[in-house]
Amino acid sequence: MLPNSSTVNTVYEELINSSGLEKNTTFIDCSTISPDLVRQLQEKLSKKGVRFIEAPVSGGVPAADKATLTFMVGASKEDFKKSKNILECMGIRIIHCGDHGMGQTAKLCNNMMLAISMIGVSETMNLAMKQGLSPKLFAEILNSSTGCSWTSEFYNPVPGISATTQIHKVPISLINKDLDLAMALAKDSSSVTPMGSLTHKIYSFLISQGLGDTDFSEVYDLMKNKRFVY
Structure with a gap:
């Protein structure tokens, strides 16, 4: 979870261009960023055999402390199902909003x-x-x-x-x-x-x-x- 689109893009560009990015890795990104950037990252990462899920949150610090966050997820139905149990460790409302960009x-x-x-x-x-x-x-x-x-x-x-x-x-x-x-x-x-x-x-x-x-x-x-x- 990073503060803005520019920072998120920089981090993923470094990951995409690194030699240590393993196939079948799943990234769950909880930053609040541009929906267009989400779709761009998903396309680039998928070419590397990597899954990308956007899951921005709502609820603030109190909900984070109590693990009662709301996650707004943008991903394929398959990836959503695979990631839901992980997000349920931190939130009580895990909502599939649609494809990539819809969570943002x-x-x-x-x-x-x-x-x-x-x-x-x-x-x-x-x-x-x-x-x-x-x-x-x-x-x-x-x-x-x-x-x-x-x-x-x-x-x-x-x-x-x-x-x-x-x-x-x-x-x-x-x-x-x-x-x-x-x-x-x-x-x-x-x-x-x-x-x-x-x-x-x-x-x-x-x-x-x-x-x-x-x-x-x-x-x-x-x-x-x-x-x-x-």
Whole structure:
């Protein structure tokens, strides 16, 4: 599991060009990368007699610690069946999304929703608190009402609301890398993604302000302290 397409490609190019790559080896890659790169790697590795399975994950550090991750797998049906028991050691939802590239597509769409949701929860919590509502009270209302989301429950950006917020820690640069890839998918398929596009622009702007290494929930703090200028 590596952070970006460039790093993953470099590693596999070295493997492909090495003399020690044995036939019938199976690689299971859990990175979040471009679906196109997945298909390119699968083609190159198959020519070497090697199996390649993409299996990006969701659930963050807490799910990894508890072995309750969700794996979104792109592979042939045969390779999926052979790898499922291995992935079940680390996750409880092992989902075959289709052929190579479909696992990444599922992960990128999910992460686009996560990024959008973080900004939505941040501005909602900030508005409620500016009006005088207790953050814990409003979070309880939010999480028992129609506005509930995974972000509001488990990654609420207001300090002290979600115990797991301090555990996750997803840098803005990393979530925006996934948004880069999601926007490329949208362009390729002529899909309309107004909220995804706006979220991408917001996080890209924050990166330009030197905030790429901060957690993507810090967007709330910028709103709270009126330092969010976009």
